[in-house]
Amino acid sequence: MIKNYVAVDLETTGLNPKYNKIIEIGGVKVIDNKIVDTYSSFVKPDQKLSQIIIDLTGITEEMLSGNDVKEPGEALEEFLNFMEDFPLLGHNLNFDYAFLKKYFVDYEIKFEKWGVDTLKIARKYLTSLEHKSLGDICSYYGICNERAHRALGDAKAAHEVYQCLLKDFFIEKEERDENVQKDFAPQPLIYRMRKEAPATEKQKQYLLKLMKIYKIDITHDIEKMTKSEASRYINYIVSHHGK
Numbered sequence: 001m002i003k004n005y006v007a008v009d010l011e012t013t014g015l016n017p018k019y020n021k022i023i024e025i026g027g028v029k030v031i032d033n034k035i036v037d038t039y040s041s042f043v044k045p046d047q048k049l050s051q052i053i054i055d056l057t058g059i060t061e062e063m064l065s066g067n068d069v070k071e072p073g074e075a076l077e078e079f080l081n082f083m084e085d086f087p088l089l090g091h092n093l094n095f096d097y098a099f100l101k102k103y104f105v106d107y108e109i110k111f112e113k114w115g116v117d118t119l120k121i122a123r124k125y126l127t128s129l130e131h132k133s134l135g136d137i138c139s140y141y142g143i144c145n146e147r148a149h150r151a152l153g154d155a156k157a158a159h160e161v162y163q164c165l166l167k168d169f170f171i172e173k174e175e176r177d178e179n180v181q182k183d184f185a186p187q188p189l190i191y192r193m194r195k196e197a198p199a200t201e202k203q204k205q206y207l208l209k210l211m212k213i214y215k216i217d218i219t220h221d222i223e224k225m226t227k228s229e230a231s232r233y234i235n236y237i238v239s240h241h242g243k
Contacts, residue, residue, distance in 0.1 A: 001166060001170055001171075001181070001184040001185065002087055002089070002116060002184075002185065002186055003030075003031070003032050003033050004030060004031050004032070004086055004087075005030050005086050005087045005088065005089045005115075005116070005186075006027050006028065006029050006030070006082070006083045006084075006086045006087075006088055006089070007027065007028040007030060007088075007089045007090060007155045007156070007158045007159040007162070008025075008026070008027050008028075008083075008088050008089070008090050008093075008096050008100075008155055008158075009026045009027075009090060009091075009096060009151045009152070009153075009154035009155040009158060010022050010024065010025055010026070010095075010096045010099055010100070010151055011023050011024035011026075011053075011057050011059060011149070011150065011151050012053075012099060013045050013047045013048075013049060013050070013053060014050070014053070014220070015095070015218075015220075015229075015232050015233050015236050016220060016229055016232070017098045017099045017101075017102040017191075018102070019220075020047070020099075021043075021045035021046065021047045021072075022043045022045065022072070022075075022099055022100075022103065023042065023043055023045045023049070023053075023057075023059055023064060024040075024041070024042050024043060024057070024059060024150065024151040025039065025040070025041050025043060025075055025079050025151055026038075026039065026040050026150070026151025026152035026153070026154065026155040026156075027039035027040075027079060027082055027083065027152075027155055028152070028155045028156050028159050029082065029086065030089075030159055033163060033166075035156070035159065037082070038152060038155075038156075039078070039079060039082045039152075040151060040152040041069075041070050041075050041078065041079070042059075042063065042064055042066070042068065042069040042070065043069070043070055043071075043072055043075045044064065044069050044070065044071055044072065045064065048061070049061055049064075052216065052217055056149050056240070057149045057150060058149070058150070059150075072103060072107075073107060076100075076103055076104065076107060076109070080104075080109070080111070083113075087113065087114045087115050087116065087186035088113050088114070088115035088116075088186075088189065089115060089116045089117075089118065089158060089159065089162055090115065090117065090118070090155070090158050091117070091118045091119050091134040091137075091154070091157075091158045091161065091239055092117065092119045092235050092236065092238075092239035093115050093116070093117040093118075093119070093189070094117065094189065094191070094232075094235075095232060095235060095236055095239075097113065097115065097189045097191055098191040098232070101189075101191040102191070112188075112189075113188075113189045114186035114187060114188050114189060115186050115187065115189045116162065116184065116185070116186050116187070118134075118137075118158050118161045118162050118165065119132060119134075119235070119239050120183075121162075121165050121169075121183055121184065122137055122161070122165065124183060125165065125168075125169045125183075126140070126165075131238075131241075132238065132239070133238060133239050133240050133241055134148075134154060134157055134158065134161065134239060134240065135148055135240070135241075137161050138157050138160075138161065141160070141161065141164045143157060143160045143161065143164070145157040149240070165184075166184060169184075170184050197226065197227050198224075198225070198226060198227065199222070199225040199226060199227050199229065199230035200227060200230075203225075203227065203230040203231065203234065204222050204223070204225070204230065206234060207222060207225075207230055207233055207234055207237075208222065210234065210237045210238070210241075211237075213241075214237065214241045216237060216241075218233065220233070
């Protein structure tokens with residue numbers, strides 16, 4: 001388990017770090033399981049927002065044109081200083097890490113982190129809960145997230161979810177085997193840009209099913225997706241809406 005970490009959440013123009021951009025960064029610094037500091041900033045994307053993103057986040061083009069909106073390099077430097085050497089925590093953390101890693105690589109800044117993914121923990125331990133989106137788990141635990149689908153609000157919610165999972169499945173568990181300890185401990189986060197195999201037919205059909213259920217339109221051509229791209233889209237939709 002970890003007592004000190006930075007819970008992170010990003011809002012982006014889409015789901016693919018190769019083509020899409022960060023529009024908002026939210027971070028919550030936690031020491032001894034308590035919030036001690038927060039970070040929140042809009043980021044200039046140099047990319048138009050789709051109506052889906054506007055509807056989901058409530059972030060508009062006007063909001064990203066204000067004087068307080070930071071250039072990517074400035075926001076990244078600030079957030080890098082905010083994170084310090086703390087491990088990261090998030091819901092579907094690999095999604096956020098992939099975007100951060102891509103940005104830092106583009107700016108030639110070394111960025112390697114360990115982290116804990118509350119979505120992975122929830123999938124293993126909240127077996128009675130049908131859907132494992134951040135919103136569903138917040139409802140399950142009675143967590144009030146008044147700013148859902150906004151970076152700082154979701155970062156705070158991920159922190160609270162972790163504390164609830166920690167209490168239920170780690171702190172109050174009298175006997176903990178190595179697997180339980182590993183599940184709640186930070187693991188190295190890995191994101192590599194590489195050419196990959198095309199999405200499987202099963203992935204494409206499941207993605208189409210999710211899009212139909214939640215009335216989501218994806219601009220990326222599903223037939224041209226790689227396996228990892230399809231996986232990221234599926235994980236993103238599941239983490240925000242449920243499976």
